[in-house]
Amino acid sequence: MRAASAAAEPVVELDEMLVTASADASAEGLRPVYAGGQVATGGRVGLLGSMDFLSTPFSLTSYTQELIENQQSASVGEVLLNDPAVRVARGFGNFQQLYMVRGLPVYSDDMAYNGLYGLLPRQYLAAELVERVEVLRGANAFLNGAAPGGSGLGGAVNVMPKRAPNGAVSEVTAGVQSGGQIYGAVDLARRLAGERFGVRFNGVRRDGDTAVDGESSELALASVGLDWWSDVVRVSADLGWQDFDREASQPSITIGGGIQVPDAPRASRSVAQPWTYSDERDLFATIRTEVDLTEGLVLWAAAGVREGEEENSFANPTVVAADGTSSSYRFDNVREDHVATGEVGLRASFATAGVGHRVVASAAAYALDSDNAYAFSSFAGFAGDIYAPFAVVAPAADFFVGGSLAAPLRTERVRTSSVALADVISFADDRLMLTLGVRRQKIESDSYDYDSGARLSSYSESRTTPVAGVVYRFASRVSGYANYIEGLSKGDTAPATSGGTAVVNAGDVLRPYVTEQIEVGAKFDFGRLGTTVGVFQSEKPIAGVGSDGVFRVLDHQRNRGVEFTAFGEPVSGVRLLGGASFLDTDVAGNDSIGAPTWQVNTGVEWAPVFLPGFVLDGRMIHTDEQFANAANTQRVPSWTRFDFGARWRLDFDDGRALTVRARVENLLDRDYWASAGGYPGAGYLTVGGPRTLVVSGTLSF
Template sequence: MAGVNGSAVSVIEIDRVEILSGTSGFLYGGGRVGGAINYVTKSPTNAPLRRLTFGNYGGTQFYGHADISGKFDNRGRFGYRANLLYQGGDTAIGEPVDQKVANVVLDWHVTDTLYADIKYTYNDYSKEAIQPFYYMTERISIDTSKRYSPKWTSNDIESHKAYTSLRWDPSKYFTLRSAFFYQDTRMRVNQISLNQQVDRTFIPVRISNSPWEKHENYGGYIYLDTRFSTFAVDHKLTLGYSSTLYDYFVRGNGPVSRSGTSLSLDELKNLPEPDWGASFGNEPLSSVWVDRYDNVLIGDAITFNDQWSAMVGLNYATTANKRGGFYGDSSYEKSALTPSVSLLYKPIEEVTTYVSYMEALEKGSIVGNTYANRGTVFPPLVSKQYEVGLKYDISPNLLLSTALFRIEKANQYSDLATPIPSYVQDGLQVHNGVELVLTGKVTDNLTIMGGGTLMDIGVEKSNNPALEGKKPTNAASRMGKIYAEYALPWVPGLSLTGGIYYTGEKYADAANTDKIPSYTLYDIGARYTTRVLDKALTVRLNVINLTGKDYWQNDYTLGTPRTVAFSISTMF
């Protein structure tokens, strides 16, 4: 699915996901405190790749995926990669899904020091009978294994995305890297929002309908890395600029609301489709808001000796927004000079300790269509993060890390007003916490990825004294997870997998009267790799939410039901 701004990344174009902690993400172009998620997309392989995968995502959602890659020439200068996916059928709760994705990559090693690529992704996605949003007066358990929406509710997306990158290493002292992307997304969403009544029935207070709307995303960066030494101190200095632009177009008056009589959840599935009338107007698309985010940065990764190193940097960030049309005319532009600094010390080769501080200018959030003040853009704020931590390489393949941190950021929440709530920004969320993470191979056969976080969270500097000291909405104080793979030594090629994921209780409302219960989810699976007709063959089976736990992902969204997925991959 696409995000609220129309941006989307398909699973088949991702090679791996990198988690960048706060200061390590700084040299990638500013960003947010707490770090960033970097999707590394697929590139052509040096060796020929021909892989077919057939599988099922759960329910009757069968899919086929082809991944083909290699080089056009004997010298390996020109490469290609193509990923094609078709998915169709119903989810585990009977939501019809249809998806077609095509991802094509071409790259060119122009010289030994100059590399360029171009990538294109087309995604056509449709999902019917999407689950409603729930606004609760009494937090109850709802059976997540059932579908409650009529089929005419839907989420339809068509996206075209092109992106290109260039890297030039003229010498061992200099690297120039740049990239640019453009994404055009058309979306249409019909979704029901429900208000719970005292008798535990629900009134559909909003049936959001969006005629096809358009989202355009542009972005790019250019960075110069230089490596040099001053006396015995080594430097990697980065200078750069990055920018993103988002433009939102819509027809007519955008989403509309409809009210209805009180219904049970079982009756909701038979709710007739409203007469949308003029909401499907033929008016031309018009821009209703534009977001811009720019960064100019300088950063230096400094190595004093084998034990001491540091990273210092400054980012001059500018965020701007302009609204118009039915959202009303308004605009803002704010700039801030935000620092990042980290000091590292290695008492022994296997241990790294660090202390860091960073700030980030975060753009104002855009209120979504499920709220009465939809389209409101909150003012930008500077968020802060303090952290001290330790990383211990227990072995070459096993890493233990721990950290104490404090994060200060804007506090945002639903006011739960009836019949339709508004989204509010007021005060600061303060997260004081500790985390512990262990990843890697414990033995030759056992691999684990696990961790836990404990936080003391609260609201400060609120305009409403009643909110002071309350916990932010949708933020759990305790979280933990462990995922493990065990390769059975007596059955070559067979690995058993499993995971346990815990999320502590949290609150749905700013006054902390609506408590969302904690939950623990269990996944199990198996993977078997062998060779058939001298070709690699891999069979996977996974059961998600093994116990069928009913839970709330957040204040208005149900959790994922028990889902059985499987796939078979083979080379050809």
């Protein structure tokens, strides 16, 4: 009888509950990784949140932590070398990483951290902090708000922080690179309190000489990522600290007027003076919360702060003769940044008469207070030679001084605020999706005298930026898309004089500049291979003084291009990542500075089935010729770089694993000019890195 009763009892099978850590505090979490593990199936699309790439009316790629680790990338800039629409350049007069996207700059201090501007270290970000590096190509003022630094007109870069995954993480990494620089890192993660609370710690240390003779750097990083979830509430938070110091780093080099661009100097030898340096220290924190108010209605809020300090001494050469003779002067500066930023929003999902709606409303604010001081040596400069560099005694930086290097005053104040509303409307079982939205943006900026602190200028203007995007799913794995979207940046103030002649409207403030973009394209997901092809055009205003003496918008920079990307693992053990971009720019009949016509990336990995855990990888990066001046008389040659790597993962019976990685960058040791310009109107050049061997081992336990 007991056996019969037991057999009659119903068996209830419970659905498996999978706990997914969420970097952005959303219920969905990060988009899954695509076949091959190098990119994700989608990413963050500004205030619209996380979206699948097939359902997004924009061009987006999200690079994964797996790719970052396997390529031993040290910085976000090294990760972005994989993108065919992006090239890494440098800020004006410093070592700030700058990303040229579709021929327009994205300053590293305009990079977003989990959707918030201004929280990351301003010049350089160590890649160990990052779970995903997301590149959105194209204008994006509606999606992200106007970038506070005035860049981001051709694209946006957002990084997502690490979170504790479902399984414990215990990893220790040690490595070395050419020149003798040593590297150590630790990555620890645990989930506690019944999997509801997660903590992840990352610590990094790099120290020593690099592959460039005479150059050294030192980096220390510590970060903690936390997350907690309940049935209706999700919270994530981050605390990070980075200290990055450089000595005698390869400087930017300007080619004097009337001189053709000479051959690049030896990449393996620094042209810098031994007394030059750049030190940067940053402490930042952020918190993000999402609450399910009712079914289909979600409230979110996020906030963050950063305290940053910089001290620098530069001597960037200007080539004054075809034989490489140069002239330099010393430039010292200090900077202290105080940033606070935040956003709040509501997201509602519902259907009416068979039409789906995903309505998003948000408000955002950003505040920067920056204290600065500078000191120059005599502009007469000192002589040098980029082909046979020699050291000189550091000249006194007392010729032209602004403020006190020991106690800088407030010199810049930036405030931005905006409100936005969008509706993603879906028809025909989500085969057709229409995105409509508008953002009202206010930009405020004040500048102050370096010596007295007195206000010199003030800017306060508002502008409304719309968006319209459409996606049509021709099949479950094929979609076409189109968008109209704008970029937004602060307008200029009319100068007092131009060419020695008084400007009629001197002091007038122009309204914010609007960069208009249209784009159409198609996306394909073949199951194990994804591709995107897009055609775009953008127009960016250019202001100047007309023949009537009035300062106003006179012309537009027109950028027109075609992009193709491919990613995935089409055949088991063979992974692809790369693409090509074609760019045609026009500024008064000439190409814009630092905008190559062609860029091609090809990355291939091969994991032979007969050697489990072993992988070979290769990458080719080609950049077409570009120009270093507006008149297009200084032509920078094209360049091609090859990288090669191998890794081997060994799994032990006790659950431990050892992964050994080796990689050679610039395999053929080619000397080349890697980029031209980056700051509008400037055509300084940067030298590509020399052949560099990087070896590391990661023990997982």
